[in-house]
Amino acid sequence: MGYTAVHARWGRLDASLDDLGCGRSWADVHRVKGLELACPECRGKVFARISPHRARHFYHQVRPRDCALANESPEHHLLKLELATAARAAGFRAELEVGNEARTWRADVLVFDRRDRPFMALEAQLSPMTPQEARMRTDRYAADGVAVCWVVLEKRPWERGVPSLRVAPPRGRGDAWTVRYGMARYTWAGPRTVKTKAAWTHISCSLDEAIRWILQGRVHAHTGPDGTVWWTARSYVQLAVVRARLEADAEAVMQEAAAEQRRQGRRATGRCR
Ligand SMILES: [Zn+2]
Incomplete structure (x- = not known):
């Protein structure tokens, strides 16, 4: 089909x-x-x-x-249509099942920018692939200036290494497809509080929203320090950078204070003798 x-x-x-x-x-x-x-x-x-x-x-x-x-399985078939519909609802031209001339890729859904150039492929990837294949296929798109978002229904061993979204189908009539994993925000109470706990949290949103944010550039694929990729807003990445810097500064100050304490301790012992 x-x-x-x-x-x-x-x-x-x-x-x-x-x-x-x-x-x-x-x-x-x-x-x-x-x-x-x-x-x-x-x-x-x-x-x-x-x-x-x-x-x-x-x-x-x-x-x-x-x-x-x-x-193609019926699930793949439906998810593909859902992705095309979401891209069109976000105001973009989207074509189904279109490949490049060299036939190095064929996108489930290919999305075009305002100048009518293809810029994003939305791939419903329900069949298995290895992390190497995921990387290679992502790179093939990149060679043509096309970014890709892989969409999966179940946890996959390769999904954290490439831009992806894990989604769940609607539970009933009138319900929407939801994103379960792959779209994250950074939460941090800020430097004014003693509790400086901070974390990346994967949020749940509708697939429509996620596709709109991605295509409109409100979120981008961010690669974490361990190579894990997730979609997030630039402001969250900036917040994480600020916090890391503050943490490094605080660490340096504490080490300096500890060193000073040791020096004073040695001087005090010296006087006692
Ligand atoms: Zn055929």
Whole structure:
């Protein structure tokens, strides 16, 4: 199941858009006899259909084993649409299942900036991959100037090494997808209090909000000292830097005071003799 298909004259069709992204309508492709539509990935013949979840999509007449689009799970399919919808709701042009010319990547959702240049890929990554693969695929996007946000449903061994979000599907009707991990804030009471406990806390928010913050640049992928990556606002990073500096200063002052105490102690003992 994919959201896109190719027509010889109309070009690329995107089932998630009312005009299919090419000035046509669903009625032009759904149950139309003799219409030739091809899968953009394997070029196999596809047909327009509506899923039990009411999502319009294209399915393969014969499901080929090696076509990534043909073998996507229903969860992957739904999450992809959710990501595209969130990006569009945030005011961006977003295309489903689009790759680069060199075919080094194909994004589930590719988001375009105000100048219509691709700048962010949103990847629903439900199948397993190694940390090395995650890094390599992230770097392939980076080579084309495209950042990536990996979206997962379960805890993955690679998710902390690349920009990612762990999400949960809606629990019921009218409920929204939620982010469970990957979006963090820094909490610190500040230097005025004795209790200077500070920590990065992963927050829960709606997937829509998270995607909007990411695309609008209100949060960015921050890499912590141990190589862990999470999304956060610059002000939180600045706060963490300020606190680390104050802590280092306080440590230096305390060491100096301790050294002074030792020196005075030696002088006092010297006088006693
Ligand atoms: Zn295919």
